[in-house]
Amino acid sequence: MGHRLGPNTYGKAEIRLLHVDRDGPRHEVRDLTVGVTLAGAFDDTYLTGDNSAVLPTDSQKNTVYAFARRHGIGAVEDFARRLARRFVTAQPETVAHARVTVVEHPWARTGGHSFAAPAGEGRTAEVTATLQADWTVAGLTGLLLLKTTGSEFRGFLRDAYTTLPETDDRILATEVEARWRYGAAPGDWDAAHGAAREALIGTFGSTHSRSLQQSLYAMGGAVLDAVDEVAEVRLRLPNRHHLLVDLGPFGLDNENVVFHPDDRPYGLITGTVSREGAPPPGLAWV
Amino acid sequence: MGHRLGPNTYGKAEIRLLHVDRDGPRHEVRDLTVGVTLAGAFDDTYLTGDNSAVLPTDSQKNTVYAFARRHGIGAVEDFARRLARRFVTAQPETVAHARVTVVEHPWARTGGHSFAAPAGEGRTAEVTATLQADWTVAGLTGLLLLKTTGSEFRGFLRDAYTTLPETDDRILATEVEARWRYGAAPGDWDAAHGAAREALIGTFGSTHSRSLQQSLYAMGGAVLDAVDEVAEVRLRLPNRHHLLVDLGPFGLDNENVVFHPDDRPYGLITGTVSREGAPPPGLAWV
Amino acid sequence: MGHRLGPNTYGKAEIRLLHVDRDGPRHEVRDLTVGVTLAGAFDDTYLTGDNSAVLPTDSQKNTVYAFARRHGIGAVEDFARRLARRFVTAQPETVAHARVTVVEHPWARTGGHSFAAPAGEGRTAEVTATLQADWTVAGLTGLLLLKTTGSEFRGFLRDAYTTLPETDDRILATEVEARWRYGAAPGDWDAAHGAAREALIGTFGSTHSRSLQQSLYAMGGAVLDAVDEVAEVRLRLPNRHHLLVDLGPFGLDNENVVFHPDDRPYGLITGTVSREGAPPPGLAWV
């Protein structure tokens, strides 16, 4: 039997870029990691090594740098869309869709022209474009959240392998990976991102949680409530277990005071929350 | 407008396990990292915090350890399948499908009961099971390959942002992430895995490469040729660029001798190669 | 010829600990990674396997947890000292000196009992104790700093391998690893740490830098000026190079606007700045 080439993509990953805006009274810096992925009529290079339709990934990198110089950055969603559209319009007969992914690493000003990086947290944007349309997904990664009370885990199914005791008060901690799809462009991408982020943080804290799943659903719903243009929220929440240390052998009680934050294994909860009547996702998640 | 819960999963990630078989004349060790993912009728815990259908991820972990003791490990594909089927049959009305993912970390014997770990490379297995059927995907990760000649990149598309020169002799290097789907169970999982791995390594080396895409397609096809039961191969090949260092300022030539292996960015090539007439994937990749 | 056992230590590394103070109106959390190192008369276990003088590292771990419960945390310098003194006084005939190292991972309050982790930055403390005395070193790690102007690199030595052009305006960026030794205990460990940190950040920004070495010396001196009790400052500053991207081939200028932050290699600058007349270091750095 013969072989058949199936779905395939190519592109450039992890293009590091620092942009300095020197036009105002104080410099502004933007620190991005950019990825480009193209899909389309690229079968020839796989099948025969004919590269005549292949734009080198080096040229994709050059385009990212040149666009940063020519157009600046602006909202990362705009920057990603500008690039995604470039790649699809530059080769309309070859590129079926282009995806540009941006992770922004924030810097905080500490002086006129000096900055410190306060966080491992990153703001993300992914734009997928065809000739006819484009879809925008925003998100964040590496946001650590923890609450010291207001979390229980009870009434769960027990089988022959269940030893976990029920608890009505535990530490709940996670590292949020969130992505939300816009059904329409908000008036202000940055404000929309800020409102979504605040909704995730606030709802994690204010929800009395009977399971991390319940917190997930509440957090996703809060993003939908906070930003009208968001159509759908996808969340990935590892359950970073905090184990109560047994201090009884040393004559000490331990009423939820001293914990061992365990590395592995960890529970992993994923879920999607979408707005009823939201427009279809198109290629947003492809 | 209301909210709607969409696709969701839960499970335990990165369960570390060492198994020692003490029955033979010499101990055998198996070192695994195991993940469990369940999908099905778990909406209640998201919507209301009702956990009555939720088997704790802690119990999933216990099951993994208990099964290792009760049944041993055997081929990782068998171990993954045994567990996946357990989770789906134990809660047939709730669990639509269970996926068990195994990464094996190899150890090489250095003495009667002593071992050294030779490699960052990992062997992988993923089994997805429903009540009616199951699907097996095997693979490997972290396999570094490099060739010093027999690789060119020419005749590519040039646009306004293209500065890359053509080359008829370059270093080609990658870190293989491969997964292949079995259409039927091979007689010997370990032998099949070994044959697939050898096909990847051998074909990378023997293919005169006009693009990494071409190498990818050849490597995928070689796995299909080497193992009859493989239906489909998915490959992810980062192009680890090796930049020729310019030694001209120091009065030295550099005819492909001294290179700078660059970290980032890197080209990223993905592709699927499937057997014509192969059975459909079912839930193998879901 | 015979063999001789030389310097040796043992201990427990990376003890993870979360402490929740529930006594006030709102919970307070402290998230630490603790290490213990003992040196002294432990030759027997190396030479013959006689463990009678060896307190298990498991017991060291238990002690850390029990002390957190019994005494709380307080300033990390105090917590480290309390533990270091415990290990040296509990085995006065065996332990010559004990070192306890603490890295604190900060959390920021987001609600009554909920928190977010804002930073990859860690606050560090190391206390080395003997029966007679102890020495305290504080510090920080993972503080990213960048300035967009006010940095030049000119007038350097050129040899046959020098191609670097001079520059009078470059990006200067680093990831600060700082440790400072106290000659005496400040009244408030937290305030002293805060003042030292601000001095590092402020001086990096305000110093017109002719070399990263010069910035290093100014930063070290600023810590000495800011905190009277600091006797000595040790700094390790990688020079995170930002390479100006050549956009000439695309008809674009690039007057210090678009940079490529390069991963490797990087310059690495270390240095010590001490106060004249400061007390000797004793075992602080051993």
Added chain:
Amino acid sequence: MGHRLGPNTYGKAEIRLLHVDRDGPRHEVRDLTVGVTLAGAFDDTYLTGDNSAVLPTDSQKNTVYAFARRHGIGAVEDFARRLARRFVTAQPETVAHARVTVVEHPWARTGGHSFAAPAGEGRTAEVTATLQADWTVAGLTGLLLLKTTGSEFRGFLRDAYTTLPETDDRILATEVEARWRYGAAPGDWDAAHGAAREALIGTFGSTHSRSLQQSLYAMGGAVLDAVDEVAEVRLRLPNRHHLLVDLGPFGLDNENVVFHPDDRPYGLITGTVSREGAPPPGLAWV
């Protein structure tokens, strides 16, 4: 009080280099990460920003690449020494000593000109040179070792915080970080390294271990016995704990069969073994 500049160094870290030897019938590849550190009369750049004695770290990088082209690699100890001597002789009035550190990443041949990387293990060499002399330290890093029996831990000291049970049969596992100092140059650096490495692996396996400390001392001594030119061995051995899983709740015994390899915390053992009458270390470890 005034400030005083104390010990300081500068240099280039993590210079990545691939060298291809194309002279023989088959290509040979060498994959290195090189670091350069200089110490000496560099106070001016710290104190005033006067860089006239500062060879840019960029030039150091260029020198590494140029020397690879001009002289090839050979034994990594030779390569490191050649470079260290270059840096100290090129600026004899400024550089007090130069240290060059090399980590070699091994590749295994899989075909005429193709290779796979079998290991996370790295071979290391560090040479420190002054105008008058040089000192060579070789080593390895990332070597994972495990034994399934022949390891006990009993008779240890117990205090109020000790809960650890004694064991006469446990898993012993570690990740070896070894460095050994040569008192004289062996005839064949590669053969000496191989013999030292085999001694470490073999002795770990063959030693009936009453403590990891005892294994450490035996391993260090074995290197001294295996290579006459080695004067001193320094070992850092984390104790990678393998916790026996309690399967009693599931009606299963577990006689040292199923273990949980725990990530953190871990015991950490260090020690030095030296040859009686060995020459003094000079600047080998500075």
